[in-house]
Amino acid sequence: MPAYYLEIIVVLLGLAVLTFDAVGRVEDKRSLAGLGVLGLIVVFFLLFKTSKPADPGSVFWKFYATDALAFFFKGIAILTTIVVLLMANDFIPVLQRFGPPVEAKAHPQSGFAEFVALPLFLCAGLMWMASANHLVSIFVSLELVTVTFYVLVAYLRRHELSLEAGVKYLILGALSTGLLVYGLAWLYGATGALDLSGIEGALATTENPLPALFALAFILAAMAFKVGALPTAFWIPDVYQGAPTPVTALLAVGSKSAGFIVLMRLMTPFLKSELLSGKVVAVLAIMAVATLLYGNFAALLQSNVKRLLGYSSISHAGFLVLALASAPSHGGALETPATTVAFYLASYAITALLAFLVLSIVSAARHGDDLNSFRGLAKASPFLALLMLLSMASMAGVPLTIGFWGKFFVFQQAVFSRLWLPLGVAVIGAAAGFYYYFRLIFSMYLETATGADGNPLGKDTLTKIGAGSRIAMILLALAIIGFGFFPGSILALLR
Amino acid sequence: MLFYLFAAIALAGGLGVVAFRNPVTSAFSLVASFLGLAALFIHLNAFLVGVLQVLVYAGAIMVLFLFIIMLLDIKSDEGPKITKLMGLGAALLAMVFVGMLWRVTVSLKSAPLETLYPEVRSDAHEIGRLLFGEYFFPVQVVGILLLVATIGVVVLSRRAVR
Incomplete structure (x- = not known):
C-alpha cells in the first residue's frame, strides 16, 4: 500500500464522523470517538504495511518523504490522537457546560462530533508534516494544523480562559506564520529551490551566505513558536491553561513533535553546508540555553498543574534544541541527532500523554487544575496517583524510566559535540526539574486537599474513568517502564 | 522607475494602516497598499496574480473588512497605552531588522529586474x-x-436559539 493512503484514510475517518453525526441519529456520541479510535488503531498498524514508492522519480515524491523518520513521527501523531480522542470522551461534561451553546431541544451532546472530527483532520495534518520535504508542502501542512488549533483552543466558547487562549494563539500564530512565509520566501530567493534537496545543493555551493542566514533567522523564530522554544515561547503557559485539556495534550505532544521534524528537515541543509553549519550551531545552542533557563526556572514558581506542564514542555523543547545543536558529524557517537530527537519526542509523548490523561480526569472531577486539586490524591485514588508519580518520574528523568534515556542520549550527544556550556545549563535545568516534578508528587502523597467548604476532598467522582482511558493509561504506564528497561526497541524502529 | 513609484504607493499604504486612528481610513490605506502590490506583480509580468490581488484582496476581502467595521460601528481606536520601554524595544527591534535587511541587500549581486521574467x-x-x-x-x-x-x-x- 502506498504511504500516502494513510493520510487519506485519516481524512476519510474525519468525514465519516461528521457524516454519521449528521445523518445517523447517533444516540450516544461517544461512539463517534470510538469509531475514530478504532480507525486510527487500524491506520497505526497499516503504518508497518506501507510499500516503497514504485516510481520514486515521479513529481509527487518531491513533496512527500517516506524515510524511517517520517513513519516514526506519523506513528507518534496517530498514538497522540488516539489518546486525545479517549480523553475527549471523558471531557463531555465540561463541553456541555462551556462548549458552543445549543438549542433547547437539540441533542445534549451536540457539538461533540466536531470535537472528534477536528483532531482527526489535525492528525492528518501532523502526518503530512512528518513527510513534508518541500517548502510548499511544509507550509500547507503546517497551516492545516495551525488553523485547526485556532478552532480547538477556543472551543470552550463560554469559558473566559479558553477564549483568551484562543485569541492569544490566533494572533501569535498569525504572526509566526507571517515570519515563516517571509523566511521561506528569502530562502527560496537565496537558493532558487523549493524542495529541500535542491536547497541543500544550493547552500553547499553558495558564496554569499548572508541571504540564507537572514532567512534562517525568520524560519527559526517561526518554528520556535510551533515547538515552544525561545524566543517565541511566551504564549505557551496561557494557551495551555486556557485550552480544553485534550487540546492541550494535542498541542503539547502532537504540535511539538511534528514541529520538530519540520525544524529538523529545514535545518539539515544549513547544518550540512560547511560555510553555514558553525553559525547555525551557535544560534541553536543559544536558543537551547535560553529555553532551558526560561522553562525550568519559571516552572519552579507555578501552582497550576496545566501551567506547570506548559513550562515543562518549554524545558523539554530546550533539551530537544540542544540535541539538534549537537548535530555536526562526530565520530564515535552511538546515535545520530535525528535519532536522539525522535527518541526524546517519543519518550516525551508517552510521558506527557499519561500526565494529561490523569490531569483531565482529576480536573474534571474536582473542577480545577491547580496544585490543590492534586493534594491527597494518593488517598482518594491510589491508581491515578501512582500513574502521575510514574509520569512525573519519567519527566524528571529518573533512571529506569523512558524519560531517563531521552535525557541521557541528549547529554551524550552534547558531550560528543563538546557543547560544554549548554550541557552545564541542561544539567542544572534537569536538576531544577526534579524539584518541581517532585513537588507535585509530594502534594499527592503527603498532603490532604481541602475543598471550598474546608473539608478534605474525598473520593467523589474520581472513580468514574472510562474503560478506554483506563486501558490507555495502563498501556502508557507499562510503556514508560518497559521502554525504560529496553530503550533499544524504540531505536530499532528508526533504522 | 515604475517599480519605485508602485513600491512607494504600497509602502505608504502600509504606513497609513498603522498610523491612522480611524479604522475606515486604515482600511482604505490597505486598499492603496494592495493596489501598489498588484501593480508590482503586473510589472513582473505576473498578470494573473496582479489581477487576483485586486479582485480578491482589494475587492472582496476589503469589502468584508469595511462591512465588519461598519457593522460593529467602531468610531476610532484609542489604542493601547505604549510605554517608553515598549517604544524603545520596538524601535530597537525595527532598527536591528532594517540593519540586517540592509546588510543582506548590499551583499546581493544586482541583476536587471527584466531578467526575472524574460517573456510574457x-x-x-x-x-x-x-x-x-x-x-x-x-x-x-x-x-x-x-x-x-x-x-x-x-x-x-x-x-x-431560544
Missing part, C-alpha cells in the same frame, strides 16, 4: 497547469484546510 506568457494557463499538475498534492491539503476552517466558523459562531 499566458500565466493563467501556466498557473492552472502547475496547480493541477505538479502541485496537485498541496492543493488537496489546502482543500482539507478550507473544510476545517468552515467547520470552525460554524462551531465558533453557533448561537443558541
